[in-house]
Amino acid sequence: MSKTRVLTGITTTGTPHLGNYVGAIRPAIEASKQDDVQSYYFLADYHAIVKARDPERIHQSTKEIAATWLAFGLDTDKACFYRQSDIPEIMELNWIISCLTAKGLMNRAHAYKAAVQLNDDEGSSDPDKGITMGLFGYPVLMAADILVLNAQKVPVGKDQIQHLEMTRDIAGRMNHHYKVGFNLPDAVVDVDSAVLSGLDGRKMSKSYDNTIPLFVPEKKLRKLIMKIKTNSLEPGEPKNPHSCTLFEIYSAFATEEEIQAKRAQYEAGAAWGELKQELFEYLNNHLKEPRAKYEELLNNPDYIEDILNKGAAKARAETTPLLEKIRxxxxxxxINV
Known part of the structure; x- marks a missing residue:
């Protein structure tokens, strides 16, 4: 049976939080269990240095993200789990395809245009002030990540759809000029994937500093949940669950039956303190087992390194012959060939 090749990259710039889990980690791990899918998951550490300048942060994030995926049960015998920097063929392909990528295509990249616009808004005489070649060429490296394993499907957020369109353009040019046989990958946008709000009610994001890390200790988890912004409705007053971050987070983890019961609590006027305490207890129970596994993994970095090395070997069994063909x-x- 032919398997669909699905690839996902995880940038190593921070500590995984609840939003990462429900929006990306959980659905990716579930998808990897399908018999008709060959999954590739990689830690995008070269992408991380486009913005992150703290070496220790990137190093620690790599360890934390790897441990998180493993703690939640990623089957690395079935899925290929590796570190981007362990696959030298990615960077080689990055250069090869950049030589066939029009600068005008990169000029239209959203991130680059936004940076240029910011310089213009600030009155800079140089539209490219502070813009690195890493930022400018980011879509080409992303294309290399995808094409080096000839992925067919790439789950992305809406903001990444343009990059997949660019990848298809680059793959088409390579196929036309050199007959290399790249797949033209499709973007997969899950409109039903959960997007969680953070402590302040905005989207949970490291950029807003409003996240709830997945594996903080119990006391810290409770403290963070108690900080979640709510309105001033008193105990006994009915509350709207659909405009409440507490209910949103609870619903992302709970069963349908549990959600209905929680909705009834809101309508009956449960106190905010009570709802926050119950959310803490529910999440803490849900995360207790993976948290213990996560801590065990962090204390055994040699095991994590071994898993990543095995994943790299598995990936390179495919990328090495592909690059030989492309060369x-x-x-x-x-000379004698």
């Missing part, structure tokens, strides 16, 4: 196609091969 041959573009004319870089032994």
């Amino acid at each position: 041959h196609s573009i004319g870089i091969r032994p």
Whole structure:
């Protein structure tokens, strides 16, 4: 049976939080269990240095993200789980395809245009002030990540759809000029994936500093949940669950029956303190087992490293022959061939 090749990258710039889990980690791990899917998950550490300048943060984030995926049960015998920087063929392909990528295409990238617009808004005489080649060429590296494993499906957020369109354009050019046989990957946007609000009611994001990390200790988890912004309705007054961050987070983890019971509590006027305490207890119970596994993994970095090395070997079994084929196609091969 032919399997669909699905690839997902995770940028190593922060500590995984509840929003990451319900929006990306949980659905990705579930998808990897399908018999008709070959999943590739990689830690995008080269992408991280586009914005992150703290080496220790990137190093720690790599360890935390790897431990998080493993703690939630990613089957690395079935899925290929690796570190981007362990696959040298990615960077080689990045250069090869950049030589066939029009600068005008990169000029239209949303992130680059936003940076140029910011410079213009600030009155800078240089529209490219502070813009690195890493930011400018980010879509090309993303294309290399995808094409080096000939992925067919790439789950992305709406803000990444343009990058997939660029990848298809680059793959098409390579196929036309060098007959390399790249798949033209499709973006997969899950409109039903959960997006959680953070402590202040805005989307949970490291950028807003409003996240609830997945594996903070119990006391810290309770403290963070108690800080979640609510309105001033008193105990006994009916509350609208659909405009409440507490209910939103609870619903992302609970069963339908539990959600209905919680909705009834809101309508009956439960106190905010009571609802926050119950959310803490529910989440703490849900995360207790993976938290213990996560701590065990962090205390055994050699095991994590071994898993990533095995994943890299599995990936390179595919990327190495592909790059040999591409080198041959573009004319870089032994003289006597």
